[in-house]
Amino acid sequence: MPGPAPDERMRPEGRRNSQGIRVDPEAEVTHEPRQAVLSALVKHRPGVLAEISGLFSRRQFNIESLTVGPTVDEDTARMTILIEEPEPGIDQAKKQLQKLVPVISVTELEPEAVRRELALIKVGGEKPDDVNAVAEMYGGQAVDAATDSVTVEVTGSKPKIDAAVEAFKQFDVQEVVRTGAAALERGADTLEKHD
Amino acid sequence: MSERASVPKEDQTETEQDDDREPITTGAQSVIRALENAGTDYVFGVQGGAIMPVYDALYDSDITHVTMAHEQGASHAADAYGVVTGDPGVCFATSGPGATNLVTGIADASMDSDPMIALTGQVPTDFVGNDAFQETDTVGITQPITKESYFAGDSDTVGDNVSEAFALAASGRQGPTLVDLPKDVTQGETDREPMAPTTPDTYDVPEEADDTDVQEAVEALADAERPVILAGGGVIKADASPALREFATEYEIPVITTMPGIGSFPEDHELSLEWAGMHGTGYANLAITNTDCMLAIGTRFDDRLTGGVDSFAPDAEIIHVDIDPAEISKNIYADYPLIGDAKMVLRQLYDAMPRAPDADEWRERCQDWKSEYPMTYEMPDDEPLKPQYIVETFSEVTDDDTIVCTGVGQHQMWASQFWEFTEPRTWVSSHGLGTMGYGAPAAIGAKLAAPDQEVVCFDGDGSFLMTVQELIVAVREQLDITYVVLNNEAVGMVRQWQDGFYEGRRMASEYPWIPQFDKLAEAFGARGFRLEDEADVEDTIQAAREYDGPAVIDAIIDPAENVFPMVPSGGDNGLFALEESHLEML
Numbered sequence: 001m002p003g004p005a006p007d008e009r010m011r012p013e014g015r016r017n018s019q020g021i022r023v024d025p026e027a028e029v030t031h032e033p034r035q036a037v038l039s040a041l042v043k044h045r046p047g048v049l050a051e052i053s054g055l056f057s058r059r060q061f062n063i064e065s066l067t068v069g070p071t072v073d074e075d076t077a078r079m080t081i082l083i084e085e086p087e088p089g090i091d092q093a094k095k096q097l098q099k100l101v102p103v104i105s106v107t108e109l110e111p112e113a114v115r116r117e118l119a120l121i122k123v124g125g126e127k128p129d130d131v132n133a134v135a136e137m138y139g140g141q142a143v144d145a146a147t148d149s150v151t152v153e154v155t156g157s158k159p160k161i162d163a164a165v166e167a168f169k170q171f172d173v174q175e176v177v178r179t180g181a182a183a184l185e186r187g188a189d190t191l192e193k194h195d
Numbered sequence: 196m197s198e199r200a201s202v203p204k205e206d207q208t209e210t211e212q213d214d215d216r217e218p219i220t221t222g223a224q225s226v227i228r229a230l231e232n233a234g235t236d237y238v239f240g241v242q243g244g245a246i247m248p249v250y251d252a253l254y255d256s257d258i259t260h261v262t263m264a265h266e267q268g269a270s271h272a273a274d275a276y277g278v279v280t281g282d283p284g285v286c287f288a289t290s291g292p293g294a295t296n297l298v299t300g301i302a303d304a305s306m307d308s309d310p311m312i313a314l315t316g317q318v319p320t321d322f323v324g325n326d327a328f329q330e331t332d333t334v335g336i337t338q339p340i341t342k343e344s345y346f347a348g349d350s351d352t353v354g355d356n357v358s359e360a361f362a363l364a365a366s367g368r369q370g371p372t373l374v375d376l377p378k379d380v381t382q383g384e385t386d387r388e389p390m391a392p393t394t395p396d397t398y399d400v401p402e403e404a405d406d407t408d409v410q411e412a413v414e415a416l417a418d419a420e421r422p423v424i425l426a427g428g429g430v431i432k433a434d435a436s437p438a439l440r441e442f443a444t445e446y447e448i449p450v451i452t453t454m455p456g457i458g459s460f461p462e463d464h465e466l467s468l469e470w471a472g473m474h475g476t477g478y479a480n481l482a483i484t485n486t487d488c489m490l491a492i493g494t495r496f497d498d499r500l501t502g503g504v505d506s507f508a509p510d511a512e513i514i515h516v517d518i519d520p521a522e523i524s525k526n527i528y529a530d531y532p533l534i535g536d537a538k539m540v541l542r543q544l545y546d547a548m549p550r551a552p553d554a555d556e557w558r559e560r561c562q563d564w565k566s567e568y569p570m571t572y573e574m575p576d577d578e579p580l581k582p583q584y585i586v587e588t589f590s591e592v593t594d595d596d597t598i599v600c601t602g603v604g605q606h607q608m609w610a611s612q613f614w615e616f617t618e619p620r621t622w623v624s625s626h627g628l629g630t631m632g633y634g635a636p637a638a639i640g641a642k643l644a645a646p647d648q649e650v651v652c653f654d655g656d657g658s659f660l661m662t663v664q665e666l667i668v669a670v671r672e673q674l675d676i677t678y679v680v681l682n683n684e685a686v687g688m689v690r691q692w693q694d695g696f697y698e699g700r701r702m703a704s705e706y707p708w709i710p711q712f713d714k715l716a717e718a719f720g721a722r723g724f725r726l727e728d729e730a731d732v733e734d735t736i737q738a739a740r741e742y743d744g745p746a747v748i749d750a751i752i753d754p755a756e757n758v759f760p761m762v763p764s765g766g767d768n769g770l771f772a773l774e775e776s777h778l779e780m781l
Contacts, residue, residue: 003477003568006770006780012485012510020496020504021528022512043397047346051338058339088524095521101343101363104397 019088031086035064037109037183038094041191043102044070044077051100052079061085061093065117065180076104078191080183107191115183119161122151123171131171138164149174219388222347223252223381225354226314226374229389230258233361235285237261237276237643239269241296243289244329245316248381250287261643261672264664266293268636270300271662274309274371275600275623275640281434283310283364283372284640290316291329294375295336299630301371302340306627307455308432310369312360313337319379320348333375342370343395350380354389362392367400368519369432401518404535404543412490412514412531413547419488419512421557422448425471428455428626429493429517433537436460436619439492442541446551449561451479453494454611455626461617468561469570472500473762474608477568477771480762482561483508484769488552490544492516493537496526497627498765506767516540568760568773570612579753580729582606582681586613588732589651589679592740597649598623598641602634602658605687606680608758610653621648631686632661635678639665642674649740651677656709657686663715669745670720677739678721678747680712683754691757695778716747726750 017023017030042048049068056063064082071078083093090108098106123131125148132142132150140154150171154164158181165176185191219225226249230238239261242250253260263269266288273284288297294315304311318327334344342363347353353376360372394400416422430439436459443450443466450460452470462469471479483489489511494500501507504527515522515529516537523532533540572583586609599614600623601607607624616622623641625633638652659680669676690704713723722742726735726749739746760771763781772778 002571003773006772006777009481009769010485011767011769014506014509016505016507016509016528018505019528020501020507020526021524022530047334047338050335054339088528092521092525095523099519099521101395101398 021088031088033062033084033086034090035082035084036090037113037115037181038081038083038097038106039109039183039185039191040079040081040097040106041071041104042077042079043104044075045102048077048102051102052097055096055100056081056083056093059093059096061089067180067182069182080181082181105191107185109183109185113183113185115157115181116155117158117161117181118179119154119165120151120177121154121165121168121173122149122175123168123173125149127171131168134167134171138167140164217255219354219386220384221248221252221381222350222353222376222383222385223248225350225385225387225389226357226376226381227252227256227258229354229357229361229392230285231256232389233358233392234282238285238287239263239272239276239640240287241266241269241289241293243293243316245290245318245378246287246293246314246376247289247316248378249314249316249376252381260287261639261668263636263639264667265662266296267299267632268639268662268665268668270297270311270313271303271630271633271636272640272643273311273313274300274304274307275637276644277304277310277369278623279598279620279641279644281310281432281620283312283361286311286313288313288315289329290318290333291331293329294333295331298336298340299628301337301373303625303628303630303633304371305340307428307625308369309371310364311371312357312364313371313373314357315373315375316381317346317375317377320377321379323377333373337373340371341373344373344375346375347377347380350383350385351387353380354387358389358392359395362394363398366394367398368429401520401534402536402539404516404533404540406543406547408531408533409540409543409547412533413544413549415512415531416448416488416490416514417549417552419552420554421485421487422552422554423468423482423486423489424448424450425453425483425489425491425494426450426456426459427453427492427494430456430459430537431619433493433518434619435492435538435541438538438541438545442545445545446548447554447558448490448552449482449558451482453497453500454624456494457611457622458616458619462615463617465562466558468565470611471768473502473764474612474758474760476570476612477760477773478561478564480760480768480771481564481568484767486511488512488514490514490516492541493518495522498526501527502762502768503765506769572756574729580727580732580751582609582750582752582756583613584729585679585681585726585732585736585750585752586610586653589736590614592733592736593649593651596621597651598645600624600634600638600641600650600652602654602661603629603631604655604658605683605691605758606653606655606658608688609681631658634658635662635665636668638676638678639668639672639674642676643672650675651679653679653681655687656680656682656684656712657706659712660709666716666719666721666745666747673744675743676745677736678716678745680747680749681752682709682712682749683752683756684709685754688758694757695775696763712747712749716745716749721745721747724748
């Protein structure tokens with residue numbers, strides 16, 4: 001075939017980074033991952049959780065937690081999804097989520113949104129009074145007590161729960177269950193369609 | 196020039212108002228009624244236990260059922276039917292293996308955004324989850340490869356599910372949908388008429404792009420010195436080819452297509468640079484590399500098109516028109532995103548464009564590249580038959596509206612490179628999924644979709660063998676299709692990569708034990724031809740075309756022939772190799 005070989009051809013300078021983003025070559029932009037809280041209203045019907053979690057897994061989004069529960073409308077459920085991604089990944093996750101047919105609307109919540117997580121922590125029952133004292137320090141309470149175990153409920157932000165779990169380690173933690181975050185926007189804003 | 200290659204469809208309202216039809220008594224009947232209401236003429240499928248009630252209801256319908264040899268064939272035929280007509284092709288399969296056999300075709304349709312609806316039988320609802328005979332979780336399996344998969348749980352609403360799935364497949368960014376039909380639901384009693392085809396209320400289809408965004412985009416385009424239009428499959432899907440032609444010729448902007456976009460712009464037009472990507476033309480790839488402003492319409496910037504993203508159109512500002520917001524900045528950052536229907540946005544752009552870009556010099560340079568890197572091949576006298584020559588010869592003797600189907604492999608690339616496409620919906624191929632075996636059943640779907648148009652299928656020996664059993668369908672239905680097997684006794688594309696990138700270690704890529712396809716064709720009841728000499732090419736093609744029914748030309752081609760130009764995977768489009776030795780430089 002005629003024509004110059006590859007090394008004889010004219011080439012432009014190029015102004016794209018490895019993500020295909022056009023950049024100023026002097027100051028190449030790299031996107032550091034950040035945490036984002038996505039809140040999604042979805043149709044409350046069988047299989048919807050599998051559809052959404054499947055989307056996150058097959059598109060390789062780094063998911064931190066996912067919680068789901070009904071809303072006041074019995075046909076609608078609400079999901080809170082924490083992801084840690086660079087900016088384009090967060091944008092892509094929102095759009096892909098919005099594309100799913102059972103998804104009514106998707107919003108990324110502001111960092112100051114109300115975020116709460118629930119943990120149940122089962123510890124040894126030797127020092128129930130001490131356990132109770134620690135629980136109170138974290139605004140929690142004992143919800144079950146037996147001769148050899150106490151189960152404590154703590155609600156709050158992720159760092160607070162992390163700290164609580166750490167504090168309970170002195171009592172021989174036997175089991176922990178955590179829900180992952182549920183979150184709502186502060187103020188009067190709600191997640192309606194076409195917002 | 197016909198925008199849509201199919202025969203015109205009957206007026207839909209007529210069917211809906213047809214009150215002479217028998218009242219519905221079962222879920223299965225409402226399934227069929229929903230298909231009738233949506234205007235279905237053909238269904239491709241294979242019978243089986245769990246889907247039997249639906250087939251029984253089909254017995255009384257005017258919808259024509261085409262029994263395929265394998266469910267994979269049904270899904271590819273339905274896909275091709277959808278590509279050619281623009282309306283969803285329909286395929287049926289039973290539960291379990293029937294449904295799983297459809298999966299390849301569904302995934303193929305999903306990757307290429309082809310409108311298609313699959314209806315699968317399922318074990319009765321009481322048995323679901325018990326690992327019953329021929330049970331699989333069809334909804335679970337297909338969810339990632341459909342726009343939506345429905346589990347129909349109720350005889351009263353099963354028709355609504357089918358109507359919605361049909362509408363969803365056809366609207367917005369098109370794609371496959373599936374409805375899983377438990378046997379007790381289709382057998383169950385109901386007198387409900389299915390609703391009219393309507394998309395779900397959560398599904399929004401954008402139409403026109405934002406006017407301010409359009410204004411900003413046209414200003415960037417008008418200011419460009421080296422503008423190009425990149426037209427993807429979405430242009431064809433949106434029936435936007437005439438709008439594209441109008442826009443490009445009015446503002447004199449060179450047009451490159453993607454491979455699925457082949458046919459969206461006439462390749463014989465002087466502004467056409469044909470198609471870009473891994474095996475696209477040198478001039479298209481050079482134009483992409485050197486453009487300063489690209490208007491990309493209906494393309495998802497697949498890696499076979501872009502090569503490495505950092506070297507893709509490195510100097511260009513990108514205006515990206517797409518109906519799917521999720522495609523914006525997914526692979527290539529869009530400086531000017533325009534979300535909307537390609538046809539409508541092209542009209543907006545046309546009206547808003549302040550002036551044609553001042554690009555005489557650029558157009559000249561593109562023409563120079565055309566003469567510098569022409570699509571050619573060597574054909575010495577004593578060499579074996581060249582595949583490119585066969586494609587080129589065939590292209591010259593047929594009409595513009597001839598539909599070309601292919602399998603996947605080297606033959607697919609030669610067909611796309613050396614056939615001259617001028618009309619939309621005449622190129623039917625498997626792009627995103629790259630499904631070997633797509634060609635033979637796709638040609639059946641295409642021929643039934645457009646019975647008045649000539650249909651030719653280029654296949655490779657490896658690809659053809661994967662679905663060769665579908666020949667029996669072409670014979671039974673007396674379909675006038677010409678199959679050309681470009682036979683190099685190998686999975687040629689794999690062998691080419693092994694030679695180029697694996698030191699010629701041809702592990703499992705050579706097929707010296709293939710059958711004689713002309714004799715195989717005769718065994719199926721088709722007409723077989725064997726082609727070995729250059730001198731016989733034209734006569735053999737004519738003889739096969741003249742035969743009224745499926746004909747198979749077993750063309751024994753030069754096994755040393757490889758596909759060039761080539762951009763290595765993840766490479767730089769501007770640095771395409773023109774021959775084997777160039778690969779070492781890259």
